[in-house]
Amino acid sequence: MSYEKEALRRIEEYKTKEKPLILAIESSCDETAAAVIEGGREVLSNSVFTQIPIHKQYGGVVPEIASRSHVEKISGVVNDALESAGKALQDMDAIAVTCGPGLVGALLVGLNYAKGLAFSASLPLIGVDHIAGHIAANYITHKALEPPFVCLVASGGHSHIVKVMDYDRFEVLGKTRDDAAGEAFDKVARALGLGYPGGPLLESLAKDGNPNAYTFKSALNDNNSFEFSFSGIKTAVVNVMHNAKQKGEEIVLADIAASFQHSVVNTLTKKSVHAAKECGMENLALAGGVSANTVLRNSLEKAALKEGLNFYCPSMKYCTDNAAMIGCAGHYSLMKGHFSPLSLNADPSLGF
Numbered sequence: 001m002s003y004e005k006e007a008l009r010r011i012e013e014y015k016t017k018e019k020p021l022i023l024a025i026e027s028s029c030d031e032t033a034a035a036v037i038e039g040g041r042e043v044l045s046n047s048v049f050t051q052i053p054i055h056k057q058y059g060g061v062v063p064e065i066a067s068r069s070h071v072e073k074i075s076g077v078v079n080d081a082l083e084s085a086g087k088a089l090q091d092m093d094a095i096a097v098t099c100g101p102g103l104v105g106a107l108l109v110g111l112n113y114a115k116g117l118a119f120s121a122s123l124p125l126i127g128v129d130h131i132a133g134h135i136a137a138n139y140i141t142h143k144a145l146e147p148p149f150v151c152l153v154a155s156g157g158h159s160h161i162v163k164v165m166d167y168d169r170f171e172v173l174g175k176t177r178d179d180a181a182g183e184a185f186d187k188v189a190r191a192l193g194l195g196y197p198g199g200p201l202l203e204s205l206a207k208d209g210n211p212n213a214y215t216f217k218s219a220l221n222d223n224n225s226f227e228f229s230f231s232g233i234k235t236a237v238v239n240v241m242h243n244a245k246q247k248g249e250e251i252v253l254a255d256i257a258a259s260f261q262h263s264v265v266n267t268l269t270k271k272s273v274h275a276a277k278e279c280g281m282e283n284l285a286l287a288g289g290v291s292a293n294t295v296l297r298n299s300l301e302k303a304a305l306k307e308g309l310n311f312y313c314p315s316m317k318y319c320t321d322n323a324a325m326i327g328c329a330g331h332y333s334l335m336k337g338h339f340s341p342l343s344l345n346a347d348p349s350l351g352f
């Protein structure tokens, strides 16, 4: 039987199984990740090789080095995910893989590996949007959560407020006009002399700082749109540091970090809660790498509760890039009968 026919047969079989198994692969940026997911939301294994120590010395992700590292690690990471789950490739019912957005060279490594496995084991392939994956991380942590809800997606490349109408239907209500929230954290962290990735290091430094020491404002904070702009606030931080240096004034870096974080969290919180209320939603969720920020999680939770909204965020290990979330999103696509041909290509600027 041809690959296509067998894959189609197995998709139909997938939909009828009580606990179908997915092998998921993610390689969009600087994490090589693989996971085995059962029935959409049960994580049997979640293997992640992070390249952070490799890119740290350059102060950010070097795309070419990222691709090469993915090539070196992908086979070991996938085998580890299968072994940790106590499964073999032949036990799988489908393969899910991130096909965009991300670094094209990095995406291609995971995608081609997934295609090879799918073809060799006659398994259906499903390409997954990385952002849909981040949103799906919430389903893994909150087993009863179902669409519709509003989700703030804040990562290194995205600051989107998304109306999640169904598992595979999204409407972007607003996004950043320039820098993403995580990108702003990373850039400010660099200006403060912290390492890479800046987000967690800045959060850690901010713990000892006064969040009201400086008044930094995100540009679109005061209007009612769901658009963000974080490029100006980054420049404001750099200017404060520059001026202080010129005047020979001493600055407390922790105060700068805390004041910057306070402002960004404030804007993200205000706009997301407003969006959920305006859409008449009962549920507000958070996703993306910046969802690992405890100040943001707490702020959103408090504001949501005050407005009578239920608040959801993924447990810490599913906040930053991982393959479990890709498997979960892939499951819901397959359940609707969607699948990808082996000609699927990586799309670095994929978006909904």
Ligand code: KG4
Pocket (backbone or CB within 6 Å): 029, 154, 155, 156, 157, 158, 181, 182, 183, 185, 186, 197, 198, 199, 200, 203, 288, 289, 290, 291, 292, 293, 294, 319, 320, 321
């Ligand atoms: O989702 P992710 O792992 O990769 C992308 O899809 O971009 O997000 C990475 C981003 C980085 O910008 C990183 O600095 C940020 O998430 N991040 C944080 C925290 N942990 C990760 N930002 C603020 N506070 C954190 N604790």
Ligand code: ZN
Pocket (backbone or CB within 6 Å): 130, 134, 155, 156, 288, 289, 320, 321
């Ligand atoms: Zn991500």
